[in-house]
Each structure stands twice: as C-alpha cells, then as structure tokens.
Amino acid sequence: MKNIFFLMLISTVQPLLSQTKLEKAITNLENNYGQEKVYLLTDKLQYAAGDQIWFKGFVFDGYNRSTLSTTLFVELYDSDKKLIDWKTVLLTNGEGSGDFKLKADLPEQVYFVRAYTPYMTNFSDDFQIVKTLPVYNPTSTKALEVAKNSDWSAKAFPEGGNFINGTPTKFAVRLYGNVSLPEKWSGKIIDVQNPNVPITTFTSLDKNVASFKITPASGKKYQLIIEDNTGKKQTINLPEVADSGLHVEVSSSNEGIKYSLKGVNLKQQLQNYKIVGTINNHLAYKANITQSTSEVSSTIPTKISNGANGVLQLAIFDEQDNLVAKRLCFIKPNNLKIEKAEIVGQNLKETPRSFNSIDLSPESYFKNYTVLVSEDDGSNTTEEENILSNLWLTGDLSSKIDSPAQYFSKNANTEALDALLISENWKRFDWNSVLSGTVPAIKANSQKFLSYRIKPLKDNALMRNTNVNVVLKLGENEPSINQFRTDQMGYIYLNNLSFDEPLNVSVFANSEKGKESENDHLFVTVEPLVIPTPFKGSLPTTKYTLVTATENKKLPPAISKAINTQKNIKKLEHIDVQIEEVQLTGKKKDPKEELNKQLSSGMFSSVNSTIFDFVNEDQHVAGSTNILDWLQGRAAGLTFQRNNSGINVPYIRGQQAKLYLDETPTDASMITSLPVNNIAMVKIIKGSGLIGNAVLIYTMRGNMKSKSNEKDPQKNNLSVIKGYDKPSEFPIETLDTDDPAKKIENDTRETLYWNPNLYDSDYVPPRIKFFNNDTAKQYKVLIISFDEDDNILYENRVFK
Known part of the structure; x- marks a missing residue:
C-alpha cells in the first residue's frame, strides 16, 4: 500500500491559514476540551457508624497528575442524596488527603462520597467520582443485605459500528446490571428464518463481555440469544445488514495498533478518507488516504504515547469530513507500564501487638508515597476498582463496569478488555458536536488555591473606589497590614490563598485629614469565590438492599471488629480523663x-x-x-x-x-x-x-x-x-500496656497504618511502621507513588 497514506505523527495541532472542517474541529478539541478526573482511595470498603473514614484523592489531567486544580471538594451523602458533611482539600501535585468522622448514631444504609474539582463542574457530572460506602449500625432499625438476584440486559456492538453484507464482522456482547452480573453466561446467533440451527456460539470472557464473529448476508435478520448460569434468557436483534459502508478491524500489540479499513460499494472508494487518533482529547495520529482504493491497512506505532499505556480513540472521516466509523483500543495491553516498590528491608511478625516495619529504598525515583496497611484475613481477595482501572478506564467511561480492576491485574484477559472497548464510546466529547464548532461553556475557571471577595459597608453604604487597610491574622501568627482600594462595585479581592487555620480579616477605613477613623459604623462580609456546587447527577446503583432488621441482627465480621475498636478507644480516653482528674486533686x-x-x-x-x-x-x-x-x-x-x-x-x-x-x-x-x-x-x-x-x-x-x-x-x-480542611493525624499506636487499668483485651483494628504522604528525606529510607493487632498473621500493603515524569508505582500485595 505504498504512497496511499499521507501520515502525520503529531502531538500538537498547528493552525493553518485555511482549515478544513475536520482541522477546525481538531483545533477546537485541542483548545477547549481539557478535562480532569479523580480517583478516591479510602482506607476501608465498609464502615461502622462512629468510624473515621480516611481518604486520599488523586486528580489527573489525562494520564498525568493535574496541575490545573489546587482544590478538591469531597462530600458525603446519604442514600436520599442529603449532604452529610464535606471537606475542602488542598491539592499538591494533584494529590490531597482528608478524613470524615462518622456520627455514632448514623442510620445503617449505603452512603456516597462525591469528589470533584471546581473545574470539573464545567462538564458532565457523570465523570465526577461517586464512591459507594456501606455503613453499618447495630442499633439501626434497618439492615443492609447484598441483593441475591440481579436483573440484567444485553447489547451487541459491531466493531467500528457497521454491519455490512459479506464482510466478516467481530461483535462485542455487553451485559449491564443494576446490582451484579451473572458469573458465567453464553449465547448463540441465529438466522430469524432458520432459528433451530445456530450460526455460531460463544461463552463469556468475564462477567461484562463476550465476543463472536459473523459474516452477514443482505436481507437476513439475525438475533442473539443469551443465557446465564441460572437459566435466565434474553433475545436481542443484531443491527440491520447494510449494503455499503466502511468496515474496520483493529488489533493491539506491543509493537503498535494495527488497523484495516475496507470500503464496500463506496462511490469514490476510500480516497480522501482520514484516520484520526486521539488520546485524552489530544491529537496523537492523523493519516490521509490519497489514492483510490477499497482496502488499506497500517500500524500506529506506540511512540504516539511515548510507549505509555492508555486508550486510543480511532475515528474515520469520509471525504466530506463526516464521521463514518470509530473504535476504542488499548495501547500495549500485554505490557503495562507499572513500577513496583523497591523494598530494602522488612521486619514483620505475627505476634499480637508487635512492632512491624517495611523499609523502601531511599535511592528510588519515587519520593512521596501513599501507604495503606490492613489485616489480611482472606475474606476479600479481589479488587473491584483501583487507581489503575480509574486512570486507564473508568475515569473516562461513564457506564458501569463490573470489577474493572481485573483488566489490569496480573492475570488480565486482554481479549476481554478489547471486547469491552468495542462496546464503549469515548464520552468525554462527541465528534459531531466538535465538528459543528460547539465549545464547552466554561463557567468555573481554574483558580490557584482559594479566593475571597470582601464587601465593606460604612453606614450601610458601599465604599466604592475607597482606600482601606486590611489586617490579616492567621491563627496565632502576627497580623499583617495591607492597603487596598475597593473597585467600582465596592469590593476587595483576596486571591490565591492557601491556609488551613482560621483567617481573621479586619477592614479599617482610612481617616480623613484631621479626623479620626470611625470604624464603629463599618461592617464587613467575606464571600468565598471557590465554592462547592450542588450535585445534579444520579447516585449509582449498588448491590445492597435495605430491609427491616431482625431481633438477632447479624453484622459482617469486619464491622463487629470495628465496633470493638471504637469501644477500646473510648475506654482509653475515659481512663486518661480519670488520670487528669486525679492530678487535679489537691491543687489550690x-x-x-x-x-x-x-x-x-x-x-x-x-x-x-x-x-x-x-x-x-x-x-x-x-x-x-x-x-x-x-x-x-x-x-x-x-x-x-x-x-x-x-x-x-x-x-x-x-x-x-x-x-x-x-x-x-x-x-x-x-x-x-x-x-x-x-x-x-x-x-x-x-x-x-x-x-x-x-x-x-x-x-x-x-x-x-x-x-x-x-x-x-x-x-x-x-x-x-475558613480555608482548607486540615487532615487529622492517623494514630500509629499500640493498645498494649503494662498498666492493668488500661489493658485492652482484644485489639481488633483493621487499618493498621495509613499515611497519604510518606516522604523520602535526606536519604533516610522511608519506613512504613505499625503495630500488629491481636489476630493478623499477614498484611495487605498498598503503595502508590509517582515519579517526576508521572510514571506510576503501584504495589498491592500480601506480606507474610
């Protein structure tokens, strides 16, 4: 196929004197569709009322940590979408942490944590993270149960979007469910006129997807019959067979992404067709077909992403710049670029309440770690979601995917991942809207840190174009005096502030010549300019149902342990108070x-x-x-x-x-x-x-x-x-003591160590240190970090 393509491997679009409709659309995409996404890590997957929720937020712009936003809002909702609590989190290099203290009388139900930056509110709420957290309470009149039956539906998607006469076509079959999907399912394809003889059969690749291939004939109608492992069936129609169109085949390997195009009954064949590849809303690949031909193929090298993993969106346009086919594919699915933690020493014991430590290399390119250590009791060995699946998949695809973390695990099924991407669309933007020149309405511009608008009133009148002194006092620090001039509306602006202690703002009117300043009649209000926004989206469906609690209400073992841990903490606090009382006795x-x-x-x-x-x-x-x-x-x-x-x-x-x-x-x-x-x-x-x-x-x-x-x-x-919410300090403690009065019989802590900012400093090995509880024999250790080039380190393993 020599000389058929005019090929450009590019990372930016240069403006042209006379742009085509597609070139204008690409410029529009590059300039106006930058977007962020959030991954929220919590220390546990379920909680008891009265627990502390520890969380860490990671904000990405594409596949790199975002430098666009410095503020993250994290909000806690109940199942009625009622706001329970919220935090304003400072982001440093796209990372920020915080915590929620749950009320002890919180009703048992599923709660939801929403996380977003102010800039993200310019786009669909579907891409704001809404994390599901079940919270149990033994005194609640309601009880959470995992739903036993799941209703599901299915759809079939031809590769590239077209189903053409006489052309072998790969289909992806996708299951959707509000609760959970069947473990196994299978299906067959039939000709409606001859239903007793299957054309082909298939079995599911995982809970989400299956795939099959079929060569259709014009005038035929095809149906897909699916049956799960419980005997439930569903029949769906395949798309009508077209007599003309563009057929697309794509495959991904470590060398690159190979695509083949075939035009069927097209007037000018494929001449002047364009192939556009985008990664995270940025142009990465563009090729023009310059000769008259009905079939072409080429390989897109992995250098378009600098060898990094991610999703490439291929879009094919005809000679009139109309979108005629599209396909999502994953770059290098068999070679995930994930760094592992370099552990230079460890001291782990099974002895109850023993001191344990894990040392990381001080010479690593990774200098700041997020670390979570929990007891591993073997009850939950499968991750449903993690930072990898959020970064490369669910953060950009708004449809529900069952256990997306499986696609980036050690034994990942790359065929299943490819079928999943055939069934998905890139929903961050729509090509037809971009081609028409539509530009997102940016109402919330990205601002550095927090900003405030001050309105001083004197004798209930605005002070327009007036010189004033503003005294700022942060916490116990010495105050600072600043001179401002109000604008035509009578406002003063404090921009780009980063603080986590109360900030006192005093405004003093400058005295007239020969007169004393009269501040008794001066009234000041301060309005934050970076504020949370109402949640307009829908809460996600969950696998839980709420039923009336029985007399002998059963709790998950982890929740019983959490409740016991709360009792231990209260006992120690009560003893400490008693000691303080004794020390006070006899004082003057x-x-x-x-x-x-x-x-x-x-x-x-x-x-x-x-x-x-x-x-x-x-x-x-x-x-x-x-x-x-x-x-x-x-x-x-x-x-x-x-x-x-x-x-x-x-x-x-x-x-x-x-x-x-x-x-x-x-x-x-x-x-x-x-x-x-x-x-x-x-x-x-x-x-x-x-x-x-x-x-x-x-x-x-x-x-x-x-x-x-x-x-x-x-x-x-x-x-x-009020500025940013200051994160609480996670207690690194042992409940063991030589004092009989403070003896705790059963240490049942599940989260043994939480540190969202473990730093490497002065070549001292970063040390993960924690005390065992009374039962742990092995530990789940999660480590996340990024180097200066935003290469990700992800370690999630069990230490024995």
Missing part, C-alpha cells in the same frame, strides 16, 4: 475555679470537665464568628460536624453533645448568634453526672468584663474565614 483554687463555682449550679458541676475562662484569661476569641467555631481543636475528645445549615454541631466521643446556654437547653443556631464578647465561660463535660456529654455556655453577669475584650474587643469590621 484559682480564679478559674472561683468563676466556675460562681456560675455553675449543682447538677452542672463535675470534675470531669474542661473549662475556658473568658473573664480572667485572654482566650484570643476576638475575630471568631461564633464560639462553636472557636472551640474546634481546643478540647480533647470534642469534635464538630456540620449540620444541614452549615453550622458546626459539637460531638464528644462520637456522640452528639447537649448544648446549654446559662444551663438552659438550647441548639447550635442559638449559640452561633451569641456575640463572643458576651461569653464569660465555656465548660465541656464528658459523660459525667446527670447530663452526660455536654457543652455549656455561660454569659457575662454583673460587672464581669472579658480579658479578651480588654485587648481586642469584638468589631463588626472583622470577619473570620
């Missing part, structure tokens, strides 16, 4: 004790309490929007979760705490409206006395005056803004 009374005695009545007095004195001590509360936000991170065992109104609600040891204002029951909304400069004392009581877990707020009385107000009185010209 101080002003704080006198204030507590003055404000507290009998039933609200407890030695098991933490007290914050605002009368005698400067608590640096000025600038805080409300006392509940100020309390975050200031008392051991006290955490906060946002309710539907976005208000922080206090929890103590996983249980929602009662709220009291001057010893009268109240709610969080009432507390948040209370000016912080009116507060005299805050008391945290943990599971003691008649009221149990409680947060008590006491207001000023008589001639009381806050120490904080003496130095830094509350002003309306101040606002506190």
Whole structure:
C-alpha cells in the first residue's frame, strides 16, 4: 500500500491559514476540551457508624497528575442524596488527603462520597467520582443485605459500528446490571428464518463481555440469544445488514495498533478518507488516504504515547469530513507500564501487638508515597476498582463496569478488555458536536488555591473606589497590614490563598485629614469565590438492599471488629480523663475555679470537665464568628460536624453533645448568634453526672468584663474565614500496656497504618511502621507513588 497514506505523527495541532472542517474541529478539541478526573482511595470498603473514614484523592489531567486544580471538594451523602458533611482539600501535585468522622448514631444504609474539582463542574457530572460506602449500625432499625438476584440486559456492538453484507464482522456482547452480573453466561446467533440451527456460539470472557464473529448476508435478520448460569434468557436483534459502508478491524500489540479499513460499494472508494487518533482529547495520529482504493491497512506505532499505556480513540472521516466509523483500543495491553516498590528491608511478625516495619529504598525515583496497611484475613481477595482501572478506564467511561480492576491485574484477559472497548464510546466529547464548532461553556475557571471577595459597608453604604487597610491574622501568627482600594462595585479581592487555620480579616477605613477613623459604623462580609456546587447527577446503583432488621441482627465480621475498636478507644480516653482528674486533686483554687463555682449550679458541676475562662484569661476569641467555631481543636475528645445549615454541631466521643446556654437547653443556631464578647465561660463535660456529654455556655453577669475584650474587643469590621480542611493525624499506636487499668483485651483494628504522604528525606529510607493487632498473621500493603515524569508505582500485595 505504498504512497496511499499521507501520515502525520503529531502531538500538537498547528493552525493553518485555511482549515478544513475536520482541522477546525481538531483545533477546537485541542483548545477547549481539557478535562480532569479523580480517583478516591479510602482506607476501608465498609464502615461502622462512629468510624473515621480516611481518604486520599488523586486528580489527573489525562494520564498525568493535574496541575490545573489546587482544590478538591469531597462530600458525603446519604442514600436520599442529603449532604452529610464535606471537606475542602488542598491539592499538591494533584494529590490531597482528608478524613470524615462518622456520627455514632448514623442510620445503617449505603452512603456516597462525591469528589470533584471546581473545574470539573464545567462538564458532565457523570465523570465526577461517586464512591459507594456501606455503613453499618447495630442499633439501626434497618439492615443492609447484598441483593441475591440481579436483573440484567444485553447489547451487541459491531466493531467500528457497521454491519455490512459479506464482510466478516467481530461483535462485542455487553451485559449491564443494576446490582451484579451473572458469573458465567453464553449465547448463540441465529438466522430469524432458520432459528433451530445456530450460526455460531460463544461463552463469556468475564462477567461484562463476550465476543463472536459473523459474516452477514443482505436481507437476513439475525438475533442473539443469551443465557446465564441460572437459566435466565434474553433475545436481542443484531443491527440491520447494510449494503455499503466502511468496515474496520483493529488489533493491539506491543509493537503498535494495527488497523484495516475496507470500503464496500463506496462511490469514490476510500480516497480522501482520514484516520484520526486521539488520546485524552489530544491529537496523537492523523493519516490521509490519497489514492483510490477499497482496502488499506497500517500500524500506529506506540511512540504516539511515548510507549505509555492508555486508550486510543480511532475515528474515520469520509471525504466530506463526516464521521463514518470509530473504535476504542488499548495501547500495549500485554505490557503495562507499572513500577513496583523497591523494598530494602522488612521486619514483620505475627505476634499480637508487635512492632512491624517495611523499609523502601531511599535511592528510588519515587519520593512521596501513599501507604495503606490492613489485616489480611482472606475474606476479600479481589479488587473491584483501583487507581489503575480509574486512570486507564473508568475515569473516562461513564457506564458501569463490573470489577474493572481485573483488566489490569496480573492475570488480565486482554481479549476481554478489547471486547469491552468495542462496546464503549469515548464520552468525554462527541465528534459531531466538535465538528459543528460547539465549545464547552466554561463557567468555573481554574483558580490557584482559594479566593475571597470582601464587601465593606460604612453606614450601610458601599465604599466604592475607597482606600482601606486590611489586617490579616492567621491563627496565632502576627497580623499583617495591607492597603487596598475597593473597585467600582465596592469590593476587595483576596486571591490565591492557601491556609488551613482560621483567617481573621479586619477592614479599617482610612481617616480623613484631621479626623479620626470611625470604624464603629463599618461592617464587613467575606464571600468565598471557590465554592462547592450542588450535585445534579444520579447516585449509582449498588448491590445492597435495605430491609427491616431482625431481633438477632447479624453484622459482617469486619464491622463487629470495628465496633470493638471504637469501644477500646473510648475506654482509653475515659481512663486518661480519670488520670487528669486525679492530678487535679489537691491543687489550690484559682480564679478559674472561683468563676466556675460562681456560675455553675449543682447538677452542672463535675470534675470531669474542661473549662475556658473568658473573664480572667485572654482566650484570643476576638475575630471568631461564633464560639462553636472557636472551640474546634481546643478540647480533647470534642469534635464538630456540620449540620444541614452549615453550622458546626459539637460531638464528644462520637456522640452528639447537649448544648446549654446559662444551663438552659438550647441548639447550635442559638449559640452561633451569641456575640463572643458576651461569653464569660465555656465548660465541656464528658459523660459525667446527670447530663452526660455536654457543652455549656455561660454569659457575662454583673460587672464581669472579658480579658479578651480588654485587648481586642469584638468589631463588626472583622470577619473570620475558613480555608482548607486540615487532615487529622492517623494514630500509629499500640493498645498494649503494662498498666492493668488500661489493658485492652482484644485489639481488633483493621487499618493498621495509613499515611497519604510518606516522604523520602535526606536519604533516610522511608519506613512504613505499625503495630500488629491481636489476630493478623499477614498484611495487605498498598503503595502508590509517582515519579517526576508521572510514571506510576503501584504495589498491592500480601506480606507474610
């Protein structure tokens, strides 16, 4: 076929003085269709109410970590699509981590975690990751069960999309199901006019797909009859046989991707047809057929992707630049480019609560690792989804695939992967839309970090084109003074901020000449410009069903262990509190004790309490929007979760705490409206006395005056803004102890080690270190990393 092709192997498109419709479409694709995708790793696949969910997000632009976005939103929904909690995660080199603390009274059901960048909201919600997480609760009136029966349907797809008279055609058969697919299934193809004699038969390659080949005849009608291993059958019609068209055959090897084209009854045969190959919405290959011929073939070398793996979308256009055939294929399916961790030492024991370690090479090209170590009890040996299948498959294909991780495992069936890709379309863009000149509407531009818009009002009037001073104070750091000029709308903008502590923003009007500045009549609001967006997509179907719980409710063994682990943690926390109480005994009374005695009545007095004195001590509360936000991170065992109104609600040891204002029951909304400069004392009581877990707020009385107000009185010209959510620190601990009072009988931790940022520094071997529980004999170790060229390291193995 010499001189038939005019071939270009290219990575970018150069603009031409006079572009054809296809060339304009390629330019449009290159310039306007850049897109991101997310993979979200969690430490477990199922949780108990009260557990901590540890997660790590990886954001990709194509097959490389994205530098486009620096912010990832991660949201937790219940099965009614009600938002439970959300996190704003800082991305560094496309990676970011965080955690959710589940409420102890969370109803048993399937929950969903949505993860996306602001830029991703410009495109279909179908490509935002929505991870399914079953959460169990032994006290719930409902119980999760795995559905026993699955309804499925089937479709048949001719390779390239065309079914032409007299042309042997490969078909992919694809099964779809809301819950799960049958383990095995088979089928036969019949001529409708002669149904008793099968033309050919096939058996499934895996749960998702099968393939067969057939040579059709014009005027014939063909049907496909499928039967699963339970005896369920379905009959579907194959496409009508065409008398003309373009037939496509594609095969992939380590040398490249070979394609063959055959034109049947075409007027000008294949002259002026174009073959376009794209990878991640970028042109990678283009060939023009310059001579009149009915058959051509060629091999696309793997250098179009620099030898890396991925999906190539082939699209064939006729002489009028109309799309006539398309095909997805995987580059080098038999040679996956996956690096393995270089382990230079390990010290692993089966002894209960023993110290274990695994050392990685300090001389590796990989410098930052994500590591998860869990007990391997042999209960779940098959991965359904992993970072490889998300990166190379499901992150770009929105249809549900059963166990996509199998296609990139050690014993992967490459024939099944090819059949799967025949049954799929590249759904990131549609060629006909791109050819028509359609451009995505970019409403959310990518921004570096977080940005805010400040609106100062003086005497309820906008301050347009006015010079002001803005004082920024981050946490306990020294404040900084910055001069700004408001714009024509009266706004000030703070752009590209990265912080994870409360940021106090104060605005001061510049005084007129000879006059003092009057800031008492100045009011300030701050509006974040990088914000979450409502979820418009649908929650994925799951294999679970919710039924009424029986009297003897059974829980999965892993959940029973998780519940026991929670009890162990609470026991240790309670013992630590008792020790603190003993240490306090015999101390001299101080002003704080006198204030507590003055404000507290009998039933609200407890030695098991933490007290914050605002009368005698400067608590640096000025600038805080409300006392509940100020309390975050200031008392051991006290955490906060946002309710539907976005208000922080206090929890103590996983249980929602009662709220009291001057010893009268109240709610969080009432507390948040209370000016912080009116507060005299805050008391945290943990599971003691008649009221149990409680947060008590006491207001000023008589001639009381806050120490904080003496130095830094509350002003309306101040606002506190929240930045990124700071990840909690995973506890690397052992429950073993020589103290009999703190002895834990049964250590049942499943997640033994979680580190989303294990760094290699100063040639010290990165060390994975953890303590065994009481039962683990072997360990599942997952390691993920990327080098400077974004080559992926993926290790998922069992250590004994």
